[in-house]
Amino acid sequence: xxxxxxxxxxxxxxxxxxxxxxxxxxxxxxxxxxxxxxxxxxxxxxxxxxxxxxxxxxxxxxxxxxxxxxxxxxxxxxxxxxxxxxxxxxxxxxxxxxxxxxxxxxxxxxxxxxxxxxxxxxxxxxxxxxxxxxxxxxxxxxxxxxxxxxxxxxxxxxxxxxxxxxxxxxxxxxxxxxxxxxxxxxxxxxxxxxxxxxxxxxxxxxxxxxxxxxxxxxxxxxxxxxxxxxxxxxxxxxxxxxxxxxxxxxxxxxxxxxxxxxxxxxxxxxxxxxxxxxxxxxxxxxxxxxxxxxxxxxxxxxxxxxxxxxxxxxxxxxxxxxxxxxxxxxxxxxxxxxxxxxxxxxxxxxxxxxxxxxxxxxxxxxxxxxxxxxxxxxxxxxxx
Amino acid sequence: xxxxxxxxxxxxxxxxxxxxxxxxxxxxxxxxxxxxxxxxxxxxxxxxxxxxxxxxxxxxxxxxxxxxxxxxxxxxxxxxxxxxxxxxxxxxxxxxxxxxxxxxxxxxxxxxxxxxxxxxxxxxxxxxxxxxxxxxxxxxxxxxxxxxxxxxxxxxxxxxxxxxxxxxxxxxxxxxxxxxxxxxxxxxxxxxxxxxxxxxxxxxxxxxxxxxxxxxxxxxxxxxxxxxxxxxxxxxxxxxxxxxxxxxxxxxxxxxxxxxxxxxxxxxxxxxxxxxxxxxxxxxxxxxxxxxxxxxxxxxxxxxxxxxxxxxxxxxxxxxxxxxxxxxxxxxxxxxxxxx
Numbered sequence: 001x002x003x004x005x006x007x008x009x010x011x012x013x014x015x016x017x018x019x020x021x022x023x024x025x026x027x028x029x030x031x032x033x034x035x036x037x038x039x040x041x042x043x044x045x046x047x048x049x050x051x052x053x054x055x056x057x058x059x060x061x062x063x064x065x066x067x068x069x070x071x072x073x074x075x076x077x078x079x080x081x082x083x084x085x086x087x088x089x090x091x092x093x094x095x096x097x098x099x100x101x102x103x104x105x106x107x108x109x110x111x112x113x114x115x116x117x118x119x120x121x122x123x124x125x126x127x128x129x130x131x132x133x134x135x136x137x138x139x140x141x142x143x144x145x146x147x148x149x150x151x152x153x154x155x156x157x158x159x160x161x162x163x164x165x166x167x168x169x170x171x172x173x174x175x176x177x178x179x180x181x182x183x184x185x186x187x188x189x190x191x192x193x194x195x196x197x198x199x200x201x202x203x204x205x206x207x208x209x210x211x212x213x214x215x216x217x218x219x220x221x222x223x224x225x226x227x228x229x230x231x232x233x234x235x236x237x238x239x240x241x242x243x244x245x246x247x248x249x250x251x252x253x254x255x256x257x258x259x260x261x262x263x264x265x266x267x268x269x270x271x272x273x274x275x276x277x278x279x280x281x282x283x284x285x286x287x288x289x290x291x292x293x294x295x296x297x298x299x300x301x302x303x304x305x306x307x308x309x310x311x312x313x314x315x316x317x318x319x320x321x322x323x324x325x326x327x328x329x330x331x332x333x334x335x336x337x338x339x340x341x342x343x344x345x346x347x348x349x350x351x352x353x354x355x356x357x358x359x360x361x362x363x364x365x366x367x368x369x370x371x372x373x374x375x376x377x378x379x380x381x382x383x384x
Numbered sequence: 385x386x387x388x389x390x391x392x393x394x395x396x397x398x399x400x401x402x403x404x405x406x407x408x409x410x411x412x413x414x415x416x417x418x419x420x421x422x423x424x425x426x427x428x429x430x431x432x433x434x435x436x437x438x439x440x441x442x443x444x445x446x447x448x449x450x451x452x453x454x455x456x457x458x459x460x461x462x463x464x465x466x467x468x469x470x471x472x473x474x475x476x477x478x479x480x481x482x483x484x485x486x487x488x489x490x491x492x493x494x495x496x497x498x499x500x501x502x503x504x505x506x507x508x509x510x511x512x513x514x515x516x517x518x519x520x521x522x523x524x525x526x527x528x529x530x531x532x533x534x535x536x537x538x539x540x541x542x543x544x545x546x547x548x549x550x551x552x553x554x555x556x557x558x559x560x561x562x563x564x565x566x567x568x569x570x571x572x573x574x575x576x577x578x579x580x581x582x583x584x585x586x587x588x589x590x591x592x593x594x595x596x597x598x599x600x601x602x603x604x605x606x607x608x609x610x611x612x613x614x615x616x617x618x619x620x621x622x623x624x625x626x627x628x629x630x631x632x633x634x635x636x637x638x639x640x641x642x643x644x645x646x647x648x649x650x651x652x653x654x655x656x657x658x659x660x661x662x663x664x665x666x667x668x669x670x671x672x673x674x675x676x677x678x679x680x681x682x683x684x685x686x687x688x689x690x691x692x693x694x695x696x697x698x699x700x701x702x703x704x705x706x707x708x709x710x711x712x713x714x715x716x717x718x719x720x721x722x723x724x
Contacts, residue, residue, distance in 0.1 A: 009525070009626075013626070014525070017521070017522045017525045017526070018522075018526065020518065020519075020522050021519070021522040021523065021526055021530075021534060024515075024518075024519050024522070024538070025534060025537045025538070027594070028537050028538055028540055028541050028594070028598070029537050029540060031549070031552040031553050031555075031556060031594075032540055032541075032544065032552055034552070034555075034556060034562075035551075035552045035555055038555065047558075047559060047561065048562075049561075049562065049564075049565035050562075050565070051562045054562065087532075087536075181396045181397045181400060182397060184393045184394070184396060184397065185393060185394045185396070185397035185398070187393060188389075188390050188392075188393025188394040189394065192390045194390070196390075197390070197394075198719055200394065200398070202712060202715060202716070203401075204401070205708075205711070205712070205715070206708055206712070207401060207405045207406075208651070209651045209704050209707065209708055210405070210409075210701070210704065211654075211655045211657075211672070211673045211676070211697070211700055211701075211704070212655070212657075212673075213657070213673045213674075213676040213677045213680070213693075213697060213700075214408075214409070214412060214676065214697040214698075214700060214701060215404070215405060215408050215409070215412075216677075216680065217408075217412050217415070217676060217680060217690065217693045217694050217697045218407070218408020218409060218410075218411040218412040218415075218694075219404075219408055220680060220688065220690060221411075221415065221420070221690055222411065250400070250404060251404055253400060253404075254400040254401055254403065254404030254405055255404070255405070257397050257400055257401050257405075258401070261397060286389045286393075287389075287392075290393075311543065314545070315545040315546060315547075317546075317547050317657075317658060317661060318657060318673075318677060321677075321681075322677070322680055322681070332545055332547055332548070335547070335548070335551075336547075336661065348555075348558075351551075352555060355548045355551055355552070358545055358548055359544045359545060359548055362543055362544055362545070363540075363544075365543070366536060366539050366540065366543050367536070370532075370535065370536055370539065373539060373543070374535065374539075374602055374606075377599065377602045377603060377606075378602065378603060378606035
């Protein structure tokens with residue numbers, strides 16, 4: 001199909017447009033790419049003023065850590081494989097194999113499997129390649145300086161995995177609870193045209209705009225004193241909610257509810273009401289209709305909403321920093337411990353390595369779920 | 385749907401929102417008028433040191449926190465507008481305004497935070513919308529094959545943890561980082577990006593535009609797919625230039641989306657917080673939400689000034705309320721229009 005001649009663009013305009021696009025992609029990716037490079041270099045190289053030194057890493061290479069040509073080929077191949085599998089392979093696999101109604105489990109399983117694969121590859125390929133390089137002789141000489149010592153320092157020596165486990169607990173808790181509660185509410189709101197439903201949505205909209213620090217100011221005194229407050233009801237076993245992951249989960253779920261119910265409501269409105277009406281005619285109650293008819297077809301919306309819940313919980317700084325103890329932090333607040341210390345450049349590069357570790361899972365997530373993220377962003381807007 | 389079924393579906397969500405959003409709001413309002421302090425008592429303590437011919441004894445009055453069962457006794461008092469006065473410091477602010485000294489006014493945390501938050505919100509708004517629109521137009525113009533990867537790269541700034549996004553930009557400029565080195569070579573002078581406020585502020589503005597533009601882009605790009613081709617063609621027949629078509633056909637078509645993105649952006653930028661953490665700018669630039677956060681963090685002696693934090697939180701809310709009134713009115717009109 002050819003474009004009408006009048007709509008065709010001049011060469012200059014097309015070049016400007018393409019040039020701008022390239023410029024934007026560089027701008028978007030460069031800071032992230034750069035910290036990823038920095039995290040693999042020794043401190044002198046990582047903070048070198050000359051960009052080439054940061055890329056090639058002469059100091060790192062001098063210490064005997066580096067990538068040879070075969071290493072680079074294997075690395076590029078591995079990156080391409082991960083991209084291929086997550087952007088193309090996984091969706092195709094799920095479309096072909098997953099039984100209807102269980103796709104969501106396959107998606108989650110697939111992401112976890114890819115993540116584990118990357119971690120295992122990160123741990124096993126370097127020793128193997130060291131052997132290969134030794135056997136190759138001159139060809140196996142390091143060409144680019146690269147070291148994983150900062151990752152080892154962060155994850156093994158500084159026990160960053162504890163923060164990771166905390167993050168994991170909180171994100172999994174937030175996503176499951178907020179989806180369970182949110183789908184019910186979203187369905188109810190989508191199927192009820194009453195004024196009450198409208199006002200509830202408006203109140204949710206107002207709640208969405210509240211700064212989180214305002215809410216946390218409301219929780220803090222209660223959470224710190226909760227043992228005394230709850231004692232008359234619960235007796236001796238009354239917990240101090242401050243510092244408890246369960247309290248943070250409850251807070252994040254609630255903060256996230258307004259957004260979740262708005263989004264799920266717009267997804268449910270796209271599912272024709274005739275579907276559950278038919279089930280009702282056949283003698284189902286509202287809940288049975290929801291379980292048997294709606295649940296099997298609602299997964300695309302639930303996955304998208306779940307992604308945004310995940311991002312909120314995973315990226316949160318404010319709530320976790322204020323409601324958890326400094327010793328028991330999630331990953332994002334824990335990283336401030338590194339860059340506030342920043343006494344030596346080694347500390348700084350360790351902070352960079354920790355930062356890259358935190359965003360690596362998000363990277364994977366965008367690769368696999370790009371379509372869902374885009375549809376989620378537009379669903380709210382186009383519907384109004 | 386019967387009311388009871390509706391209530392059963394919506395109930396759990398409402399309960400959560402009531403417990404953790406509505407109730408804390410009421411609590412914050414109450415806290416901002418009350419101060420909880422430990423109760424102090426004055427006791428006279430006699431300390432004796434051995435001496436000759438008799439011991440030397442001194443009696444002194446000491447103020448110590450009153451204890452009961454090993455716990456510090458606290459008392460909560462109604463203090464009226466005291467906490468608000470502590471945050472706003474009206475006397476100092478009035479004096480500064482009288483002298484016409486802007487820099488004196490900016491020594492008061494609240495006014496400093498207010499100034500920063502407002503300029504931050506208003507400057508980033510047009511930049512983010514403009515950049516988002518440009519990217520959307522450029523992607524729409526690009527070949528089909530490159531669109532997927534471009535969208536992937538564009539989503540990155542939006543999706544990564546805000547604190548880390550800010551840090552990644554900070555690390556490019558810190559000390560003699562590569563960007564600073566490049567600027568120094570270009571401008572032939574020594575530059576320290578983190579030694580003064582305005583350079584940090586520029587980086588913070590840059591970060592926010594970088595972070596939000598992808599969101600605006602995705603929304604506008606979706607909107608561009610539904611531009612009416614017939615209208616475009618008739619515009620061409622009427623002799624409209626490319627720019628006029630953009631101005632009179634495409635932008636009006638996208639207008640509802642531009643309003644939507646602006647509202648979301650205003651709400652989010654007004655809550656600006658992660659930038660302050662990521663760029664460690666608290667010595668130079670703070671935002672309203674950071675002010676509340678800072679008051680709630682325990683100080684050196686382990687005290688949190690909850691009451692002042694609540695007052696500052698309530699003051700922050702005034703801005704949110706002003707933002708929301710037009711939004712709620714518009715939604716209400718739409719709702720009435722659609723149901724009539």
